[in-house]
Amino acid sequence: MKFQRCVRCIMDNKSDKTIRFDRRGYCNYCTDVLKRMPTVYFPNSTGKRKLEKLINQIKHDCKEDKYDCLIGISGGVDSSYILYLGYQYGLRMLAVHIDDGLDNPIAIQNIKNLIDKTGVPLITVKPDHTEYADLLKTLFKASVPNLAFVQDNLIVKSMDEYGRKNHIKYLLDGNNIAHESILERSNGVDFCDKKHIVALQNKFGEVIIRNIEFISLIDRYINWNFISKLKHLRPLNYLSYDLENCIKELENFCDYQYYGGKHYESILTRFLQCYYLPVKFGIDKRKSHFSSLIVSGQMTREEALRKLKEPLYISDELLQKDKKVIADFMNISVEQLEKYISLSPKRQTDYPHSVLNKIAPLARKFRRILE
Helix, strand or coil: CCCCECCCCCCECCCCCCCCECCCCCEHHHHHHHHHHHHHCCCCHHHHHHHHHHHHHHHHHCCCCCCCEEEECCCCHHHHHHHHHHHHCCCCEEEEEECCCCECHHHHHHHHHHHHHHCCCEEEECCCHHHHHHHHHHHHHHCCCCCCHHHHHHHHHHHHHHHHHCCCCEEECCCCHHHHCCCCCCCCCCCCCHHHHHHHHHHHCCCCCCCCCCCCHHHHHHHHHHHCCCEEECHHHHCCCCHHHHHHHHHHHHCCCCCCCCCCCEHHHHHHHHHHHHHHHCCCCHHHHHHHHHHCCCCCHHHHHHHHCCCCCCCHHHHHHHHHHHHHHCCCCHHHHHHHHCCCCCCHHHCCCCHHHHCHHHHHHHHHHHC
16 A cells, blocks of 8 residues: 555554545545534634533532532643643532552652642542453453553543442543544444453453453443433533643643653553554554644644654653563563564454444444534
């Protein structure tokens, strides 16, 4: 296949075989986003009015409840800014953090600073270390792209659990158009596919999973929408959500520290994006991240192409340190970790998965129509 890169953003067909280009050379990713953007992203006075209306609606609907909303916090910019924003508007929030043992120390300090400053109650969920480490090892053995599959599933599971326990009606979500509108779609299996996790663990796992529970696609798309009715809101789409300005606001508010890149608040996701995916699968997630910033006007295409030439890891020393942390976490040697990485690449779809994965994209499209 001849190499082709979008002439508007920087998505290409090197690792994504699903990408399409029109006769002008524009890809389907940025074309679709630019069509949607006027209906979901309001970085102007209209957005401010919509946000204030939304906040007032939350306060009205939850006036008899203990909490107005639920927030998942990782110490990253998006979730941190959501908590900061809710605090500024006087929302009674409950924050939930998944401490899987692989957090970036900077992110841990960011969470502490935010909670100390705002007084928001925080629930910290710590998965059973032995089971979680074996689940991570399973993903390495399976040689699949998404090492964060279990991590992401547990985040959603915890939001569901604590939303129900506390009878919370609203979940404030840090996902946003400005920074995350474009994402490669080549994975094929939703991280809420419990069947997929169980199948992988049955094939490669060494530990029986008794203490960690997963959420299924049925739970996510049926229970959430029609039974528990935990409503997901994305307030950042009502702001001029500029990364540098948001970091400065957080710095002034609680001595927030930036950790260097998209999703680098976790050592695991930093390793995944900066080493594992590019080395093993030829996938550079910066293309998606930078393309999102291009279409939202926060980065030029020329700047993005220039940044693509920079090393993924800021130093070999940090890479070796991350390898050691992850190997130690799984109680294996760095040499064994490298052996896992050298295994032939597999797709998530090479292993058993739910038929509902075919429905999930339709559910996302339906949700976008409702937005």
